[in-house]
Amino acid sequence: MAEKPTWRHSLRRLRCLMPAGGWYELNEYELVRSDSGRQLKQPYLISAPNADADAIAFAGLWAVWTGRHSRLALQGGIARHRAYP
Numbered sequence: 001m002a003e004k005p006t007w008r009h010s011l012r013r014l015r016c017l018m019p020a021g022g023w024y025e026l027n028e029y030e031l032v033r034s035d036s037g038r039q040l041k042q043p044y045l046i047s048a049p050n051a052d053a054d055a056i057a058f059a060g061l062w063a064v065w066t067g068r069h070s071r072l073a074l075q076g077g078i079a080r081h082r083a084y085p
Contacts, residue, residue, distance in 0.1 A: 002058060006063075007061055007063070007077070009063070010061040010063045011061060015060070015061060016060045016061070016062050017060065018059075018060040018078055019027075020055065020057070021047060021048075022045050022046055022047030022048070022056060023046055023047075024045055024046070025043070025044050025046055026041035026042070026043055027044060029048040032040045056077070058078045059078070059079045061077050062074065062076040062077075063075050072078050
């Protein structure tokens with residue numbers, strides 16, 4: 001992200017935490033069939049142990065841009081990195 005001009009300023013100054021109830025991981029080794037018969041990767045919901053009361057926070061970046069017709073637009077993104085073995 002540091003190499004991308006779009007997020008360079010945000011990486012230095014506009015960091016945030018983005019709360020979530022969980023996220024889905026797709027298991028590429030376990031295939032399931034959809035209602036239409038297509039083979040899909042099995043989705044698994046990863047969440048906090050007490051998902052009703054607890055939240056997970058992701059590292060994020062945010063920025064404010066001047067969009068169409070000079071309107072301000074708030075943009076955010078979750079910083080992702082592949083898992084280490």
